[in-house]
Amino acid sequence: MSPSRKDTQITQLHGAGGELMGELLERLILPRLGGPDPAHSGGEIGLRALDDGATIALPEGMTGQLVLTTDSHVVKPIFFPGGDIGRLAAAGTINDLTVMGARPIALTLAAIIEEGFPFSDLERIVDAFAAALREVGAPVVCGDTKVMPVGDVDGIALNTTGLGIAPRAISDAGLRPGDRILLTGTIGDHGMALLAAREEFHLATELVSDVAPIWPMLAPLLESDLRNSIHAMKDPTRGGLAAALNEMARKSSTCIEIVEPDIPIRDSVRGLSELLGISPLEVANEGKAIVVVDPEAADEALDRLREHPLGADAAIVGTVTEEYSGRVILDTEIGGRRFLDMPLGDPVPRIC
Amino acid sequence: MSRAFHFSDPKRGRALADAIRILAPPDPYKIVHVCGTHEMAITRNGLRRFLPETVDLLEGPGCPVCVTPARDIDTAIAIARTGAILCTFGDMMRVPGTELSLDEARSEGCDVRTILSADEAVVTARQTDREVVFFAVGFETTAPMTAVVLLDDPPPNLSVLASHKLIPPALVALLDLPDNRIGAYLAPGHVSTIIGTHPYEKWLNDRRVPVVIGGFEPLDILYAIALILRQHRDGTPKVENGYPRAVDPEGNAAAQRLLDAVFEPTDANWRGIGTIPSSGLRLRDAFKAFDATERFPLDLPEGRDEVPGCRCPDVLTARAVPSDCPLFAKTCTPLSPIGPCMVGAEGACSIWFRYGGERPL
Numbered sequence: 001m002s003p004s005r006k007d008t009q010i011t012q013l014h015g016a017g018g019e020l021m022g023e024l025l026e027r028l029i030l031p032r033l034g035g036p037d038p039a040h041s042g043g044e045i046g047l048r049a050l051d052d053g054a055t056i057a058l059p060e061g062m063t064g065q066l067v068l069t070t071d072s073h074v075v076k077p078i079f080f081p082g083g084d085i086g087r088l089a090a091a092g093t094i095n096d097l098t099v100m101g102a103r104p105i106a107l108t109l110a111a112i113i114e115e116g117f118p119f120s121d122l123e124r125i126v127d128a129f130a131a132a133l134r135e136v137g138a139p140v141v142c143g144d145t146k147v148m149p150v151g152d153v154d155g156i157a158l159n160t161t162g163l164g165i166a167p168r169a170i171s172d173a174g175l176r177p178g179d180r181i182l183l184t185g186t187i188g189d190h191g192m193a194l195l196a197a198r199e200e201f202h203l204a205t206e207l208v209s210d211v212a213p214i215w216p217m218l219a220p221l222l223e224s225d226l227r228n229s230i231h232a233m234k235d236p237t238r239g240g241l242a243a244a245l246n247e248m249a250r251k252s253s254t255c256i257e258i259v260e261p262d263i264p265i266r267d268s269v270r271g272l273s274e275l276l277g278i279s280p281l282e283v284a285n286e287g288k289a290i291v292v293v294d295p296e297a298a299d300e301a302l303d304r305l306r307e308h309p310l311g312a313d314a315a316i317v318g319t320v321t322e323e324y325s326g327r328v329i330l331d332t333e334i335g336g337r338r339f340l341d342m343p344l345g346d347p348v349p350r351i352c
Numbered sequence: 353m354s355r356a357f358h359f360s361d362p363k364r365g366r367a368l369a370d371a372i373r374i375l376a377p378p379d380p381y382k383i384v385h386v387c388g389t390h391e392m393a394i395t396r397n398g399l400r401r402f403l404p405e406t407v408d409l410l411e412g413p414g415c416p417v418c419v420t421p422a423r424d425i426d427t428a429i430a431i432a433r434t435g436a437i438l439c440t441f442g443d444m445m446r447v448p449g450t451e452l453s454l455d456e457a458r459s460e461g462c463d464v465r466t467i468l469s470a471d472e473a474v475v476t477a478r479q480t481d482r483e484v485v486f487f488a489v490g491f492e493t494t495a496p497m498t499a500v501v502l503l504d505d506p507p508p509n510l511s512v513l514a515s516h517k518l519i520p521p522a523l524v525a526l527l528d529l530p531d532n533r534i535g536a537y538l539a540p541g542h543v544s545t546i547i548g549t550h551p552y553e554k555w556l557n558d559r560r561v562p563v564v565i566g567g568f569e570p571l572d573i574l575y576a577i578a579l580i581l582r583q584h585r586d587g588t589p590k591v592e593n594g595y596p597r598a599v600d601p602e603g604n605a606a607a608q609r610l611l612d613a614v615f616e617p618t619d620a621n622w623r624g625i626g627t628i629p630s631s632g633l634r635l636r637d638a639f640k641a642f643d644a645t646e647r648f649p650l651d652l653p654e655g656r657d658e659v660p661g662c663r664c665p666d667v668l669t670a671r672a673v674p675s676d677c678p679l680f681a682k683t684c685t686p687l688s689p690i691g692p693c694m695v696g697a698e699g700a701c702s703i704w705f706r707y708g709g710e711r712p713l
Contacts, residue, residue: 019686019687020687023687261360277389277392277697329708330398332360332396332397332398332570333360333362333397333570334360334361334362334365334397334398334399334570334571334574335362335365335366335369335398335401335402336397336398336399336400336401336402336570337398337401338395338396338397338398338707338708338709339707339708340707340708341705341706341707341708343706344686344687344706
């Protein structure tokens with residue numbers, strides 16, 4: 001077989017959050033932008049850590065760390081059941097700060113808009129962005145707007161940068177053997193709701209995206225003594241739970257063992273996932289977090305999460321072990337056992 | 353968050369595992385299934401953990417895109433290069449042709465579009481004056497949808513490149529390959545909902561191998577394996593329906609009429625196996641006007657299916673498991689696949705790689 005195009009050109013898979021994107025970052029991006037780790041960013045977690053955000057050491061006299069994160073959003077469709085690109089942009093950035101253990105303190109918003117985009121739609125999007133910020137109490141501090149000719153951008157694309165502050169940032173690599181894995185709620189809602197909402201599927205479902213800022217749910221843990229028992233956090237967005245867990249296991253050189261029937265999944269999500277042959281563990285969530293907790297504190301953390309409406313379905317789903325370093329194991333419901341590996345990219349439906 | 357009947361119930365699972373252990377033969381016994389969905393369920397649920405040491409369970413030619421020969425893909429690309437819009441299922445995109453995959457042809461500028469059902473090709477054709485070609489792959493499950501398109505007043509700018517394949521003739525061909533030693537077939541539930549039980553009887557009844565139709569839930573599969581082992585122990589090989597809640601012995605008569613109205617059996621080339629008599633479907637004369645190979649007469653060289661060192665032919669004929677191949681998970685991964693079984697989402701190598709089938713835990 002001749003050398004494939006993905007080795008010489010950017011393809012869609014390079015942006016899909018899976019293995020191929022990781023390779024691209026390692027080979028092409030990090031050598032040019034990563035700098036020496038960690039001094040380049042002046043903090044403990046810089047670009048090279050490929051975490052949900054970066055830390056910046058504060059000037060002398062101030063305690064704690066600033067956390068900075070940025071995200072671009074090109075969701076299709078722009079308005080989907082349960083949210084829109086505005087709420088998604090706000091939640092995405094706020095959630096990246098939250099899983100770094102940081103209270104969001106300011107955000108930016110940049111929009112690239114297609115010529116002819118209706119004002120009314122733009123108003124809805126900006127309103128949704130602002131509403132999500134009010135749930136957290138963080139302001140937008142600056143922004144930017146660009147307009148592109150018809151066809152050069154599909155409707156609208158948003159970029160947000162968020163600044164947060166943390167006594168000490170929580171990474172996604174701090175797992176220790178014995179830790180318990182908590183999920184803050186049901187898995188697969190956002191990805192499956194978006195798939196169902198795309199015209200080509202002709203599906204009428206009740207699926208609703210879970211897009212929401214999770215700071216209000218996690219603040220009671222992060223701003224109490226429980227914080228010291230949280231060893232790692234991550235929000236399972238692109239690539240879903242499977243990608244996030246694998247990344248955490250690899251970075252911490254631990255093994256994560258998950259009990260499949262303990263993973264909360266809605267019936268509607270499970271049904272569509274079986275229909276389309278797409279695993280709910282491999283699609284994006286936009287209002288959930290994986291919280292890795294010291295075993296002594298796991299039950300208390302679970303209770304605290306469940307007190308918030310967003311955490312009503314929270315569950316302990318697994319344990320950190322040492323059996324297979326860097327891998328994720330799934331104990332299946334029937335009593336079988338297998339590896340849960342990193343998804344390759346956007347799932348495509350099966351045909352048989 | 354519970355389902356009406358619990359098809360992964362661990363208690364029932366243990367009961368079936370006990371039955372399988374009691375029924376297990378003392379000598380090595382190879383059960384072959386021919387369905388990517390079966391392999392997915394077996395590997396994803398870790399079901400091989402329930403099999404006794406003497407029993408092997410392998411996927412044969414169960415991935416429709418994997419058995420599509422390179423020449424059919426070459427043909428599709430050649431048609432797309434004439435400026436036609438080529439519509440096909442997502443799984444087909446990355447399967448290697450002789451030089452390029454459809455995905456690579458698209459990057460090169462060809463208009464190749466993925467669709468989820470055959471009627472989307474019709475919608476595409478109605479919205480354009482350009483030629484639209486539906487590259488139709490799949491077993492008896494997907495072929496009726498292609499037939500519906502052709503029977504329902506298709507737009508004149510639509511044509512079909514048919515690469516459909518039939519399962520029962522392939523089961524026979526596999527038995528006739530040298531050194532196969534296939535003990536029994538776990539027959540595919542989806543295909544059987546269409547064809548029923550009779551075609552297996554017609555093709556396989558004088559071959560004295562158990563053929564048990566199985567569903568796709570963990571308990572369905574363990575149950576079908578128990579039925580196979582019981583037939584083997586009792587020396588009563590036959591076609592048995594282990595999936596009666598979905599499969600009628602007569603099959604789906606409406607779907608069969610559609611198939612018969614549009615297609616007739618023809619010899620077909622299966623990647624990794626070769627030509628199998630009466631194992632493919634070609635358009636009947638009445639539909640020749642919609643046959644893409646008639647509309648786009650091409651003179652292509654023979655395709656090249658095989659890659660040196662790649663054991664896909666052995667995997668597709670159930671003579672090897674993916675980890676027997678020296679390339680598996682080393683130079684051949686889903687990111688840089690060498691053979692089709694690592695490309696197709698239903699291919700054994702891809703499933704083993706993605707769902708940790710390389711070693712039972």
